[in-house]
Amino acid sequence: MSxxxxxxxxxxxxxxxxLIFTRFDHTDAWRLGCRLVDLATQRRLPVAVDIRHGTQQVFHAALPGSSADNDAWIARKSRxxxxxxxxxxxxxxxxxxxxATLAAYGVDPAQFAAHGGAFPVRVRDVGVVGVVTASGLPQADDHALVVEAIEAHLAS
Structure with a gap:
């Protein structure tokens, strides 16, 4: 490893x-999702963003330039x-x-994608309760956009 x-x-x-939350509910998901959309809109980024609480999709937005393919990537990265x-x-x-690849863990690459853009919603003393995902940019940029939004959300 370099x-x-x-x-x-x-x-x-x-x-x-x-980046650990003290709580996370539907209102938090809405606010965080809107923050992500605002960041992406200001920068004219062609992304789709998605927030899940457990298995429920509680926020989703597809901005100009994104496609249904981004939704498939979101599902795979979230998994x-x-x-x-x-x-x-x-x-x-x-x-x-x-x-190595995900195949080493026995997962189907058609269902899972270890590419940047999905970040766990981890609540202190609880664990992972959800996931925030962006898709449409190079993987490092998808990841950075999500991290920036979470950092701003937690600071507010």
Whole structure:
């Protein structure tokens, strides 16, 4: 593993340790989703965004330039978060650093995508209760957009 890979993995783990909610309900999902849409709209980003609380989709928006393909990516990336309890980007980068794929875990790549953009909604003393996902940009940018929105939401 290169020093750059190790540093990226360290930074991604730090984000997950730091970005923890004290609570998360439908109102929080709406506010966070609107924040994500506002960020993407201001930057004219062709993304779809999605928030799930458990198995329920509680927020979804498709911005100009996004497509139904982004919805399929959202579903696949979200499944990675629920399966592994970590962001899809962290899972994917860790696998890449090991020269491995999701197949090593017996999951169907048609159903799971370890590409950046899905981040766990982790509630303190509870665990992962949902997932926030963006799709439409390169994976590092999808991940960064979601992290930026969560950081702003938790700071407000």
């Amino acid at each position: 020093d750059d890979d190790a540093e990226l993995l360290r930074r991604l783990r730090e984000q997950e340790e730091r 990675v978060v629920f399966r592994f309890g970590e962001s899809s980007y962290l899972v994917g980068r860790r696998l890449a650093a090991k020269g």
